[in-house]
Amino acid sequence: MKRKPRKINPCDFLNMVCALSVLDTPSFNSIAAGYSVNYSVLASKQAISKKMKDECIAFFKSILALIIKTKLKENETDSTVLFYKKYKRVIVQDSTIIKLPQRLFASFSGVKNAYKPVCNARIQGVYDLLSGRFLSFSIDPYYKNDVLAAPQLEICKDDLTLRDRGYFSLDEVQRHSDAGADCIYRYKTRTTLIDPKTGRAINIYKMLKKKGCIDMIVCLNNDKHTKVRLIAIPVDKDVANRRKAKAKKEIKGHNPSKEVLELMSWTIFITTIPKEEADFNKILEIYSLRWRIEILFKAWKSHAAFGKIHNVSETYLRILLIARLIMVVLFTHYVYYPWEILIKAKYKREISLLKLFCFITNNLEHAELFAYSDCSKNRYIAEMNLLKYCTYDKRARLNFNQLYFDIALS
Helix, strand or coil: CCCCCCCCCHHHHHHHHHHHHCCCCCCHHHHHHHHHHHHCCCCCHHHHHHHCCHHHHHHHHHHHHHHHHCCCCHHHHCCCCCECCCECEEEEEEEEEEECCHHHHHHHCEEECCCCEEEEEEEEEEEECCCCEEEEEEEEECCCCHHHHHHHCCCCCCEEEEECHHHCCHHHHHHHHHHCCEEEEECCCCCCEECCCCCCECCHHHHHHHHCCEEEEEEECCCCCCEEEEEEEECCHHHHHHHHHHHHHHCCCCCCCHHHHHHCCEEEEEECCCCCCCCHHHHHHHHHCCHHHHHHHHHHHHHCCCCCCCCCCHHHHHHHHHHHHHHHHHHHHHHHHHHHHHHHHHHCCCECHHHHHHHHHHCHHHHHHHCCCCCCCCHHHHHHHHHHHCECCCCCCCCHHHHHHHHHCC
């Protein structure tokens, strides 16, 4: 970065590592061979190995941060309509677990079962549904769970945050309230909520057994007694039984209490959105959009090699994961989102995120062809390929994009 390279150019090195990273876990020899073929410079695996240092991690991080911040033309990517007539950003945050080689257990930890310890890393992703852009990532040890990662999220006025119960804490709800933002959380079992009239703790289970459903203002059990909205509505018997079976399977070593299992017969939310702005059905519709980040994670693992980690060093692992995140951001920001807007407006069709990731990684040598650009000579070819191979099939069930626009503009 600071001196003229003798053989390996930083930009070319970045391109080669990123391109190979979404296909597999490339060896240093594979990177050197690919570099030699593509850039007509003979490079050795020893030369590649010397680049895989902490400075290389910093280099890749800086590139990822730059790509996340960079925007296309404003009129191509920015929506002029506020989500649900109010919000400037709709943020979803979640984490996905990546299985790692056992040799990295000391750095990333994991869990120990009856047979052997399991090494995992946790990748946090923050995504804005309104702009269609990732806002941040973090690669953490497994023990840094969601509730520990939650305070790192930047919250701004007029944000709406959709999070699972794993991120719930009284401080996080208060932080949204202080910032002038809204949030929707799934209710976390055994959270103490206070009746604002009596000042006593509410027994949600007894109240639901008596009333059947709830939509009321309650206070959090914190110093400020922050007022939030508690909503609960029963689900059908099949859904309740699936939830109970899943809970019993996931919570090994002890059985969930009867009350915990019975509460799974209701869908329960805690939110700061007032009743006059959204009834339960609307809250449920909005929260369902959180599933978008799960689809993104599925695209990562299925088509960007996040499930392929060989027995590598910690330094190379971090470089590899950041390289894959760079490619994910490029695919999402510079291919999926702008083309989705154009194809929807021009053909009334929607691009499938999973189909797009599959198509791009299978045709990676031509990936540059599909990067959205007004002046591209091959724009028509890219447009026709994406329309033919990457759009949703026609079906009665609404896809994510249709659901999103129905909710966002209501």
